[in-house]
Amino acid sequence: MLFNSKKKVMFSCVFFTLVMLIFAKNISLLNGKNSINITAAPLENIVNKPTGKDVSSKKYYIVLDPGHGGIDKGTSYGNMEEKNITLKIAKYAKTYLNGKGNVVFLTREEDKLLALDEIGDIVNSSYADAFVSIHVNSLNDKDFKGITTLYYDLNGYQKEERVKLANSIEKECVKNDGWESRGIRRQNLAVLRYSKIPGVLVECGFITNEEDRKRLSNEKVLKKLAENISNGIINYLDESEK
Ligand SMILES: [Zn+2]
Structure with missing residues (x-):
């Protein structure tokens, strides 16, 4: 009984972690989607700009x-x-x-x-x-x-x-x-x-x-x-x- 309940606790923990991981992933996906929607660039030649400053090539x-x-x-x-x-x-x-x-x-x-x-x-x-x-x-x-x-x-x-x-x-x-x-x-x-x-x-x-x-x-x-x-x-x- 004790063994079983330990297993249950462990299973619950793993399950909880998995749910959290999937949930977190969805949030980040959602955020990614949102940020793309908000800042969507209709300009063909600028749309592929990498995020953040491209310091290495000094490309503006x-x-x-x-x-x-x-x-x-x-x-x-x-x-x-x-x-x-x-x-x-x-x-x-x-x-x-x-x-x-x-x-x-x-x-x-x-x-x-x-x-x-x-x-x-x-x-x-x-x-x-x-x-x-x-x-x-x-x-x-x-x-x-x-x-x-x-x-x-x-x-x-x-x-x-x-x-x-x-x-x-x-x-x-x-x-x-x-x-x-x-x-x-x-x-x-x-x-x-x-x-x-x-x-x-x-x-x-x-x-x-x-x-x-x-x-x-x-x-x-x-x-x-x-x-x-x-x-x-x-x-x-x-x-x-x-
Ligand atoms: Zn003028």
């Missing part, structure tokens, strides 16, 4: 947003339209970043208009490390020139990172071709407010200023600017990995 995932598109031309001067300039810069940046082994997703690859919340959804479901929206400035005062990088932190959200990213990009942007730096500025913009990852908006010079306009109509300058923006992103990400 970056979303670039060429401002405006389609019926929204952005600012313009003569036949120069912001939507075309931003797309060129973004494509040059993508090529450069890809060449360094990074994965880049452009919110648009062609001349089409995306709703701001659509851009927000792309950014937030992308798994990306950073987000940069590219624009061109304009002003009635034709003397205004130079590059400004804008950031926004909602209630201090990622403030430190966003300021760092903005500073890093602004610093690199003005390295070539005589661009003037107008510094970084905090501005409440929807495209930055919706972003859950560190993101900034670069205003790549003033189309209304003669010197900036000359730069913006020169492919070599646009390419160099794109590379400098890219280096600003990489430098920030390298720094934040340390």
Whole structure:
């Protein structure tokens, strides 16, 4: 009787352990499923990003947003339209970043208009490390020139990172071709407010200023600017990995 009840206790223990193991496995499966559902990325080229930072290869995932598109031309001067300039810069940046082994997703690859919340959804479901929206400035005062990088932190959200990213990009942007730096500025913009990852908006010079306009109509300058923006992103990400 004593032997039997010992056996019973042992059996109960084993049974209990097995139940717990199966139960625990189900919970982790459920959690795994849930986390996949929550963060599911619709972006084909970013969806396979491994979880955690891929430190060994220094491979980053970056979303670039060429401002405006389609019926929204952005600012313009003569036949120069912001939507075309931003797309060129973004494509040059993508090529450069890809060449360094990074994965880049452009919110648009062609001349089409995306709703701001659509851009927000792309950014937030992308798994990306950073987000940069590219624009061109304009002003009635034709003397205004130079590059400004804008950031926004909602209630201090990622403030430190966003300021760092903005500073890093602004610093690199003005390295070539005589661009003037107008510094970084905090501005409440929807495209930055919706972003859950560190993101900034670069205003790549003033189309209304003669010197900036000359730069913006020169492919070599646009390419160099794109590379400098890219280096600003990489430098920030390298720094934040340390
Ligand atoms: Zn714009």
